[in-house]
Amino acid sequence: MNTYLRYTIFLFFLSIVLVFSGHSSFLKAQTIQSPIYTELPLGSVKPKGWLLHQLQIMRDGTTGHLDEVYGKIKDDNGWLGGKGDGWEETPYWLDGAVPLAYLLNDPVLKNKVNRYIEWTLTHQRPSGYFGPITKAEREKGATITVDSCQLGEDWWPKMVMLKVLKQYYTATQDKRVIPFMSHFFNYQLQSLKKCPIGKWTDWSASRGIDNAMIAQWLYSITKEASLLELAALIESQSFEWNTWLTNRDWVIRAAAYQDNENWMSRHGVNVGMAIKSPAITYQRTGDKKYLSGLSTGFHDLMTLHGLPMGIFSADEDLHGNDPVQGTELCAIVESMFSLEEIIGITGDIHYMDALERMTFNALPTQTTDDYNAKQYFQIANQVQVKRGVFNFSLPFDREMNNVYGMRSGYTCCLANMHQGWTKFVAHMWYGTPDKGLAALEYGPNQIVAKVGKTQQEVTITETTTFPFEESIQFAFSTKKEVSFPLQLRIPSWCKEATILLNGQKLRTEKGGQVITIDHTWKDKDKLTLELPMQAQFSTWGRNTRALEYGPLVYALKLGERWEKESQKEEGDYFNVFPVGDWNYGIVAKTVAEPVQSVSIKKVKPVSDQFIWNLTNAPIEITVDAKKIPDWKIVNDVAPSPVTERSGIYKGKVENKTEKITLIPYGCTKVRIVAFPVVP
Template identity: 35%
Template sequence: MDNVNAHDISSLDKGIENNKLLEPVFRPLSIKEIQPEGWLLNQLKIQAKGLSGNLDKFWPDIKDSKWIGGNAEGWERLPYWLDGFIPLAWLLNDEDMKSRAKYYINYIIDHQREDGWICPDDEFAKKDLWAFFLILKVLVLYHDATEDERIEGVIRKALLYLDRNIDRQTLYGWAHARWFECMIPMWWLYERIREEWILELAAKIHAQGFDWISLYKHWPYKKPIEKKRWSYMSHVVNNAMMLKSGPLLWRMTGSKEQLESAEHMVDLLDKYHGMVTGVFTGDECLAGKSPIQGTELCAVVEYMYSLEHLISITDRAHWGDRLEKIAYNALPATFSPDMWTHQYDQQVNQIECSRQDNPVFMTNGGESNIFGLEPNYGCCTANLSQGWPKFALSTFMKSNDGLVAAVYAPCSINTNIDDTKVSVRLITEYPFRDTLNFTVTTEKETEFSLWLRIPAWTDRAYLEIDGKQLDICAHEGYYCLRRKWSGETSFTLRFPMIINIEPRPNNLYAVTRGPLVYSLAIGEKWVRINEDIPGREPPHCDYEVYPVTPWNYGLCIDIDNPEKSIVFEEHEVGDCPFSPEGAPVVAYVYGKKIDWSKENGVALPYPEMKWISDEKEKLKLIPYGCTNLRMTEMPIFNEK
């Protein structure tokens, strides 16, 4: 991106010699500068009314956490929850939620030891430091929301403690795999106080942490590992998190290899484990490309968080495309529409969600794909909260010459550019529609650039401004709208959505259009289970979900001209668009029943095709993110 702060490799050594962190290309806006609107605001409200906004009222691992002097879990779960609950509370400007967040933060700060240790467990030598890294990230987020003056001192004292002790107690376990997460609070602190010991501590942590770049140079996971064989290196969440490790470290080292490392890593993950929804499988370790293998919810939200950093640091537009693909498909599909229950693992072809003695998953248990409070394990219950709020915070960012529309969702921003108040409002029903209406307002005339990300899936994007229609020629995935802005300026951006029939393994195919993946809508019956387990009272119950309509179909589509075979129909974008009943767009296509068996609650990876019905049936496809049960990868009868 020529006009933005693109990476100038020749200048890196000078920056490092001066003990300066290299600048990310884009800077995220603060929580106070972004206001969600439209369907995005409704989605955040749904989340606040569901598990995210209520866990502290009934779930022991939050309500009675050791972090606040209780007896329940005192490691990662409370920090995980706060990591999403804090931005959710401030984006909604919900005073009750804010006060509850402040209670937890105040308790944690008030109980930090004089030597800097901040976690509940005093046994530093016996404790995995992952939760230590995580709570410092949370404090940075809290400062962004509140500008609490205590936070800088708290983080500095905690990192000094780490610096004094890490020489004799090296990283291990989760902290060894996730060392780079500590760079986030370290870089935040360094930019404020410029003390050299922070960079030296970062070098120690990097030296002690797992070398992900070397692993990916000699990639050993080209196929799923054998069942029940678990490892940190093939762990799906670790692999989702580590994608940002190289670019984060680049800010200190200037290494081009580190800056660009995620490109190669994602290519490998896509090639051997990638799904049409933008994520890769892992249930709980990397599981291959079969549509019946699962992807853990924690991996979904952590992949999104890594992409948000990649957009900021590298400026590569395709990371925005990927972030939207995951946010609009994999993220909503792993929750019930009311967000009171969630899955541990979601499947691309998911015909049933039931307890199984012999589950298909590589290392996860038999309840991993049911909808419930904490199926399989409670980490996702705590960590699920960050997905939508952090996505909302990534809609717009700042460049050195203006603003960047990084991902698209309805929102408004209010910020300052060159000491001038600037607001941008985006009214849109995207991703369910192709039209985005912008209004830019400035208090006085000022010149700046508004960089618009142009998705790679469209080749016909155009702009309507000043009474003219302009065809867009994107440069490296962005279109620069630079002008002198004065008063109020409105314009419309359109992304005509193209139908794509994506080949998948074993002669299966998936239907996509724009950023959305489409799946066969399957009728469903929800059956409450685990009623005798404490904490499973309504509305946070556990459920199995069973199909009540057929799912064993192949689609009749002209692959070369799919628009002749598939008819799309738009419906109102209501209060709960990510639901089977509320799908704002549906697709109709003809299909035939086929021989496709199931075993242990899942469809076989691909159909036997021993028989094919002669009768065509009109089938309904809806966005993947609107489904609870679905068939996404299916065979196609190529009909001209």
């Protein structure tokens, strides 16, 4: 090769290097960061014990029958080709009902939900567009193409249906799903230039990260570079959550103002979806500034707006950390899903602990025992449940946002609440890059997975009544010995855990970490994880204190008087009033020395038929308290008494010290959980 040719080739490659060095984001966009943990196919984890019963209640209640009892989904449904609901509520319902069907392996429910999936898959337009028949198609015979994308309809409900299809695919491996998604995403990439993500509604612009997330998931399968280009384009057209979560001004303003300006940016459900945005963007770019921004944003969110049960205020907007603020049920289940995604991408135990707290405290209390009625807004210090204005940023003129009803408040939560328990069960275990398994959330379940270099199938049965007991047993079933690493989360609330193998002490580990046990596992091996729980008090808004014991937060046990009523537009609903006094402060000595001062008693076993309610509360904790006579209901809520810097209430307190009983927050409907401290 002559010198001139060598020089020419050198200049050619140098020019390429210089071009791409100036476009590092382009280089990064051609790959994707491998997650720390991989999601397992839907159905790999099966619920057992009380978790199984919880899902069975959902199947027998609204999750399994919403299409029969709720007219908006029942009547001429748009996702079955009709003129009825063609927006978010049907996909919302399926986003929980599809995983429920496959977690329970229920043929009746599978057939029911698969009707909507089948119609969706078989009615994709030649251009790649999908969804209910649009007004232009129905009335004018229009054809939706890239050039006529304006004849389509809102991007948002399609984002939810894409989440449904992803779950369906991991459960069934239906070969139609991948080309269906590829065809749509190709259409979307071309159409967004003319029909941007927020063309029809701000909901799409505020929730675009769910769209980008599925595009990136599809890229992990097909390696089509255009999918990462699409994800970046969607992000550029959506709300600037990555910037807002990082720069702190957004969350501070949300705490200070409840006006009409930019309210969508502090809408609690939008925020619940958005907290995963930095993790999704990091996955595409590899830039760790997004993980730093996520840490900052989540910390600020929970500091300024966090409530004792592990969720932020969202009534409907972010509304500060006062214990009398409300939280929308949709915000809880969307935040749970975001945390499940964040956990897989980051492997950060902080988010695992946050998911545990949210699930076992905030989630159970907001639905009735039969899963047929829900609260639109729950309140931490909820001394009554009734019609009223309360202290919500969205009081709703029919005053129905706090009651338990099927259609009370807005019905988005009636459709969307089903993903909470189902996705939690599906994300209790993850796969690891070294062909192992990670148990990151605990509860009774069984997992079947292929592990180790030989990809041998192993069954692990997790037996426990966690979060009510300290011991978790893992029983292994395998046809032959298999070597693989098993990771276990040691929660941050646990000071020191003990791990036993076949009854023999293996090791002890400090809390706040994920440990790895690399072992050759044999059939009938039994691994036991002991997580000692200890009572402690945490500090919350208005200088209040909440009692925690292990993963659970404890609230005042009050009798309940339920009253059924009916409202013209929203149907039957329940008020719940307390039986017994609630205006107690906890004695300062108890708060200072909880281990020595509280009495913890297991009052009944947790059976496989356990329900989160007053009757079944398995643990009671008694503490010393005194009544605060002037603590009364004002405008339907119980504003916390003012305390001095030391946290001690200085107003009138009764001299008599009483023993009050606390039970798990999730078992209550009326309660005090954030207590003033009294002398």
